[in-house]
Amino acid sequence: MSRLVTIWAVFQGLLLEALPFLLIGVLIAGLARWIAPGGRWLQRLPSQPLLAPLTGAALGFALPACECGNVPVARRLLAGGAPLGSALGFLFAAPVLNPIVLASTWAAFPGQPWLLAARPLAALLLALALSALLQQWPEGQLLEPALLEERRLSQPLAEVGLLERRSGLVGAAPAAPPPPPERPSLTTVLEHSSREFLDLAGLLVLGSALAAVVQTLLPRTWLLAVGGAPTISVLSLMLMAVVVSVCSSVDAFLALGFAAQITPGALLAFLVLGPVVDLKLLGLFGVVLKPRAIALTAAGAFVVVLLIGQWVNLWLL
Amino acid sequence: MGESLAALIRPLALALWGAVLLMSTLTGRLELLLRGVFHPLVGLSGVVLLAIALQQALQGRRERRWNRSWALSGLLAIAVLLVPPNPSFSDLASNRNSDLGSEVELDFLLPPGQRSLTDWVRLLRSQPDPQLYEGDPVRISGFVLTQPDGPPQLGRLLVRCCLADATPIGLPVRWPKGFSAQADQWLAIEGRMGVENEAGQQRSVVLPERIRTIPRPARPLEP
Numbered sequence: 303m304s305r306l307v308t309i310w311a312v313f314q315g316l317l318l319e320a321l322p323f324l325l326i327g328v329l330i331a332g333l334a335r336w337i338a339p340g341g342r343w344l345q346r347l348p349s350q351p352l353l354a355p356l357t358g359a360a361l362g363f364a365l366p367a368c369e370c371g372n373v374p375v376a377r378r379l380l381a382g383g384a385p386l387g388s389a390l391g392f393l394f395a396a397p398v399l400n401p402i403v404l405a406s407t408w409a410a411f412p413g414q415p416w417l418l419a420a421r422p423l424a425a426l427l428l429a430l431a432l433s434a435l436l437q438q439w440p441e442g443q444l445l446e447p448a449l450l451e452e453r454r455l456s457q458p459l460a461e462v463g464l465l466e467r468r469s470g471l472v473g474a475a476p477a478a479p480p481p482p483p484e485r486p487s488l489t490t491v492l493e494h495s496s497r498e499f500l501d502l503a504g505l506l507v508l509g510s511a512l513a514a515v516v517q518t519l520l521p522r523t524w525l526l527a528v529g530g531a532p533t534i535s536v537l538s539l540m541l542m543a544v545v546v547s548v549c550s551s552v553d554a555f556l557a558l559g560f561a562a563q564i565t566p567g568a569l570l571a572f573l574v575l576g577p578v579v580d581l582k583l584l585g586l587f588g589v590v591l592k593p594r595a596i597a598l599t600a601a602g603a604f605v606v607v608l609l610i611g612q613w614v615n616l617w618l619l
Numbered sequence: 620m621g622e623s624l625a626a627l628i629r630p631l632a633l634a635l636w637g638a639v640l641l642m643s644t645l646t647g648r649l650e651l652l653l654r655g656v657f658h659p660l661v662g663l664s665g666v667v668l669l670a671i672a673l674q675q676a677l678q679g680r681r682e683r684r685w686n687r688s689w690a691l692s693g694l695l696a697i698a699v700l701l702v703p704p705n706p707s708f709s710d711l712a713s714n715r716n717s718d719l720g721s722e723v724e725l726d727f728l729l730p731p732g733q734r735s736l737t738d739w740v741r742l743l744r745s746q747p748d749p750q751l752y753e754g755d756p757v758r759i760s761g762f763v764l765t766q767p768d769g770p771p772q773l774g775r776l777l778v779r780c781c782l783a784d785a786t787p788i789g790l791p792v793r794w795p796k797g798f799s800a801q802a803d804q805w806l807a808i809e810g811r812m813g814v815e816n817e818a819g820q821q822r823s824v825v826l827p828e829r830i831r832t833i834p835r836p837a838r839p840l841e842p
Contacts, residue, residue, distance in 0.1 A: 304707040311704030312711075315652040315782035318643055321636065322657075322664035329667075489678045492671055493629075496679075499668075500632050504692045517783060521714050548780050555779035 305518060313514035316547060316582065317507060320370045323549060324502055327371025331378035332495035336486065345456070349385035355433040358384075358391025359426055362399040368549035369397035369577045370506065373586045374498055380449055380590065383456030386441060387433050393590065394599075395429035397550040397577035398422055407573070410554035411561070416618075417570065424574045424610045428603060432578070435602045436595060444595045446588065505585030513547035513581040520545065532619060535568035536611035540604065543576035550577035567615035575607040626681035632689045634672035635696035641665030642700060650838045651704055653781045708762045708776055708839070709802040712787030731755035731812070736775050737841045740788045749823040752812040757825050760807040760833060763800040764789040771800045773808060773825065778840040785840065791815070791824045798830065807831045 338344075348354050358379075362372075376393035380386070397403065399422050411417045436444055445453065486494075548556055553576050561569055579600050587596045624631070643649050644662035653661065729738060731752070736759040743752075764774025764787060772789030779786075792808065793815065794800055810827040 304710050307704075308706045308710045310702065311652065311706035312782050314643075314699060314704045317699075318640065318649065318661055319653055319657060319781040321640060322660045325664050325667065489674070492674060493679045496629055496633055496671055496675055500629065500636075500686075500689045500692060503636060504688045507692060507695060513783070518710075518714065546783060548784055552780035552784075556784040558779070 309514045309518045312518055313511050316510040316513055320368075320506055320510065320549060320582065321503065323368050323371040323551075324374070324506060325371075325499060327374045328495050328499045328502065330371070331374045331498070332491045334375070334378055334382075335494065336488070336491045344379055344382035344384040347384050347388040349387060351387060351434060351437070352430070354385050354387025355391025355395070355430050356426075358388040358393070358433075359395030359399050359429050361388075361392045362396025363401060368403070368551045369580075369583055370502075370549065370586065372396050373583075373590060374502060377449060377498075377590050380445065381452040381456065383453060386437055386444075390433040390436055391429050394432050394578050394603075395425050398425035398574070402551045403554075403577075406551055407554040410558045417566075417573075420570055420614065421573050424570060424607075425577070427610065428574060428578060428606050431606045432599055432602050436591075436598065439595070439598075444591060446590055446592055449590060502586055502589065505588060506582065509547065509580075509582035509585045512584075513545065516545050516581065517547075532565055532567065532615040533612060535565045536571045536608055536615065539564060539568040539572040540575050540607060540611070543572045544580050546576070547580040547582035548576070553577070565611075565615050566618045567611035567613070570614050571607050571611035574610065575603060579603045625685045626683075627676060628682055628686055628689050628693070630672040630676035630679065632693040632696070633668050633675065635693045635700070637665045637668030637672055639665070639696050639699050640668065647837055648703055650840065651706070651782070654778050654840070654842060657780075704782075706782065707803050708774070708787075709765055711776065711782070711785050712764050712774060712789075713767075715786055732758050735759060735841070736761045736773060736790055737777065737788065739790055740775075743790075743823055747822075749812075749814040749821050752823055753814050755812045756810075757812050758807075758809050759790070759825070760805065760836065761790075762835075762839075763802055763804045763806065765802045770794060771802070773806060775841050776839070778842065782840075791817070791822065793824050793826055795827060795830070805833045805835050807833045 348357050361379075372393060376389055376396075379389040379392060404418070404422060407421055408418050441450060441453070543553075546553075546556065553573060557569055557572055584596065587599070591599065640661050642665075643652070644658055644665060649658050649661060728742070734742070734757075739757070739759065759773065761773040761775045764772045766772060766789075771792075771794075773792050774787050774789035776785040776787055778784065792800075793813065800806070807830070808825060808827045809829040810825055813824050813826040814821050815824045816822075
């Protein structure tokens with residue numbers, strides 16, 4: 303019974319800490335919709351395989367939020383017709399490449415300047431790799447159906463067929479681009495944002511509940527028992543990042559607690575994998591990606607982070 | 620009634636979550652869940668959600684049909700409001716490793732009688748020589764932290780973000796004969812710092828002169 307009570311408390315802790323960041327993300331996405339209703343600028347973002355994810359990652363500096371707030375903004379980028387590479391680069395890199403996360407990493411590890419450089423670099427590398435991996439699939443197999451439909455409406459007809467878009471007239475002359483949509487009223491924007499918030503909050507509840515159950519029942523000492531072994535320490539800290547599910551804006555302070563017991567590669571793996579893959583995020587990703595794309599993301603991230611952690615251990619140990 | 624409730628489900632669910640965030644901040648519940656630096660953000664988010672809910676109830680479009688997931692989420696918000704968290708600190712601690720990190724630096728040192736349990740633990744990590752503190756007065760409070768191999772200690776939980784990352788710390792106590800320390804019980808101890816031999820090594824131990832049972836403090840987590 304006391305375990306149940308503890309799970310309930312940990313669940314509340316995770317949820318109450320994440321909800322404000324989710325709200326910030328949803329409001330920023332709403333603000334973007336209000337300021338640039340047609341999202342034309344989104345479609346002008348670069349689409350080259352390397353430049354696109356780099357641009358997306360750089361957008362992270364404009365959003366001082368963690369991975370929960372990131373998801374609604376990435377969804378808005380995709381719905382507005384942003385190139386896939388840019389949106390994925392943002393989704394995967396922005397949780398680390400933003401001022402708050404970099405500042406908290408610096409505050410937690412002032413004596414380890416290598417980490418301050420290695421964390422954003424590794425996050426960027428991971429975003430590039432995941433973006434390249436996911437783009438091997440066509441958008442139809444990658445994106446969540448409702449998002450895909452919304453995205454088709456924002457893409458020019460030259461790129462999307464009528465059947466794909468499910469609107470327009472067969473045989474009609476290629477019309478001039480439609481006039482830019484009018485700026486929606488504040489009430490409409492808030493209506494849209496509040497729907498998005500409630501949908502995502504439901505998913506966040508599921509993720510937080512799962513994370514609370516697993517971390518209350520799984521003794522953390524098991525995960526840290528192998529701290530000194532180069533490969534296993536990386537693997538165990540990756541598992542810990544997935545289970546603990548704390549926000550990227552504070553995970554460096556959590557890592558500070560066990561940094562002395564583990565290898566540097568394992569420390570970096572914890573700080574790079576957690577913002578991209580964790581139990582709390584699994585539900586949220588469902589509004590952007592199809593389940594098998596989420597599985598591919600998790601598998602790809604796992605391999606890339608393991609390699610990065612191993613390489614750092616070879617270099618520093 | 621059902622139809623009007625369905626029409627207003629969105630502002631209602633928003634208001635409930637707003638109330639959860641705001642009430643948790645105002646009632647001090649957050650003291651048990653999150654580090655203090657996040658409290659204003661949570662409270663402000665609650666106010667924003669309530670304002671959006673009010674605006675949408677007055678001016679937004681009504682929903683045409685029930686949205687079950689929003690209704691469920693609203694019910695869960697009610698459950699969170701009605702059932703406050705009451706974690707077992709001992710359970711949380713037994714599941715975590717106890718470590719303060721590699722670098723423990725103390726900017727300033729309080730006189731012994733004013734040091735909290737956390738201050739003592741940090742001091743003993745940075746200057747572990749037990750002889751330095753022998754005979755110093757001790758006035759601390761904490762919960763009974765059971766140990767897998769040995770008598771219970773007096774402990775506290777350190778939190779860097781939320782309860783999910785709580786890390787236990789503890790001070791050894793030489794419990795008086797006949798005193799039975801129950802797990803999770805909160806105690807205030809007054810006494811002196813002593814020295815004992817543990818596995819061939821000297822370590823500091825609290826020698827209680829007075830032990831009082833106290834209710835869980837309003838701010839049980841330490842930064």
